[in-house]
Amino acid sequence: MKSEWLQLDGLSADLADLYRDLHQHPELSLQEVRSARLLAEALDSAGFEVTEQVGGTGVVGVLRNGDGPVVMLRADFDALPVEEKTGLPYASTTRATDAEGHDVPVMHACGHDMHAVCLVGAATLLARTSDTWSGTLLVVLQPAEELARGARDMVEDGLFERFPRPGIVLGQHVAPLPAGFIGHASGPVMAAADSAAVVLHGRGGHGSRPEATVDPVLMAAHVVTRLQGIVAREVPPAEAAVVTVGRLQAGTKDNIIPNTAELGINVRSYSPEVRALVKAAIERIIHAESAAGPAPQPPDIVWTHSAPLLVSDPEATAATVAAFTDHFGPQRLLPMPLVAASEDVGVFGEAADVPTVFWFWGGLDTETALAALSSGNIDSLPSNHSPHFAPVIEPTLTTGVQALIIAARTWLA
Known part of the structure; x- marks a missing residue:
């Protein structure tokens, strides 16, 4: 040259x-x-x-x-x-x-x-x-x-x-x-990268009376923990993926159970098959934990950003x-x-x-x-x-x- x-x-x-x-x-x-x-x-x-x-x-x-x-x-x-x-x-x-x-x-x-x-x-x-x-x-x-x-x-x-x-x-x-x-x-x-914005719905109230509420913070905690099982138990060992909850926001005061909890979830994957599997598993887990809440309404899940x-x-x-x-x-x-x-x-x-x-x-x-x-x-x-x-x-x-x-x-x- x-x-x-x-x-x-x-x-x-x-x-x-x-x-x-x-x-x-x-x-x-x-x-x-x-x-x-x-x-x-x-x-x-x-x-x-x-x-x-x-x-x-x-x-x-x-x-x-x-x-x-x-x-x-x-x-x-x-x-x-x-x-x-x-x-x-x-x-x-x-x-x-x-x-x-x-x-x-x-x-x-x-x-x-x-x-x-x-x-x-x-x-x-x-x-x-x-x-x-x-x-x-x-x-x-x-x-x-x-x-x-x-x-x-x-x-x-x-x-x-x-x-x-x-x-x-x-x-x-x-x-x-x-x-x-x-x-x-x-x-x-x-x-590949995918991001989701999630809102879990509860029923707020006084922290001293949890029985009168539906706690979205507890739901969110279970979701965060359960999501970590996707890569460990659902993605084949020869494949690779990452699931990260980078944002969890809820409430304004320690003695108030809020109406909602918000999560920001990020996924990385290396094949279309694993990408589809992980995204479906995330939605399944969020809906299941919301139902177990029991949430008064279904969660909002919006896939916001995506890169192939x-x-x-x-x-x-x-x-x-x-x-x-x-x-x-x-x-x-x-x-x-x-x-x-x-x-x-x-x-x-x-x-x-x-x-x-x-x-x-x-x-x-x-x-x-x-x-x-x-x-x-x-x-x-x-x-x-x-x-x-x-x-x-x-x-x-x-x-x-x-x-x-x-x-x-x-x-x-």
Whole structure:
């Protein structure tokens, strides 16, 4: 591969400045107005046809460069309600109002700012070297990944009707791996995710007279305990799943039995069969415990957020990883286990009915991360969603830009 395709000379400083800007001014999912404007301006300056407000705050750039395949490069750019504790000079002090009206701190704790800047960098360099390839680049900057809805919002807003339909979807995620390294897997890569909001109904009253009430808190406690038996006793041992009750809220005072109890449930799974089994078991248990309550009315169960199983197409992944190996060398490639976290990038490939290739790349200080990996002390490293997680700018930025360019060049003519 010709080295000029991958040279960031003269671009690195601008990309680093854009990264620090986005990191210092994060925006929650569905609120990414400023970030979208900056990213759209960067793509416009690189020569792309730019469309904003696709599926909300999404940005799409198209670069038509003669006959050839349509290759889609995707990155997300929303942030999280996390208070940053990195101590960086460009750390976020931003606060915002979330969807429930709460004032919350905001931080790019998952590296989406790095994702977006690397995509801008790759798009810029591919545009500058357009005399060396042909085809069409479809650059998609997606909002609201943390809600597992941004990809579907863009598809439902006509992404593949309004813009060229791709032959392949390429994406990456910065991870708690050594900076400069690429993590790869084939087939299932990240879990399917489903979230449910549950309301259990009781009959409130004085805590001193429980016999005159129906206690939804007791119902909720039984539900939480019983749900833990699904994976242990209903999912086959050769399969994997996670059931988490991350939210349980009820009551206002210790001597008042409330009318309702609310639960927030999250599920991770790796096959359609297990996904259906677990969701059905959750509903069965909630209804059964409610009936045992005995609740005065059936529970409310609403499945709110959903992301499909992320599958990195084996054949397309093999070709892409071979190109990575050729450039980075085998010593900088790390095979990855199944990841229980989820990503909605799979919605794009699923909707377009084309292969998706997805990989990880490292963002932590290389020496520190390698030492932790070699000693088996991985838990000492800050992970995505941690208030201490912020990728080192280099070599994370250069590696992320180069990986996207190499992957795109693998599929362009």
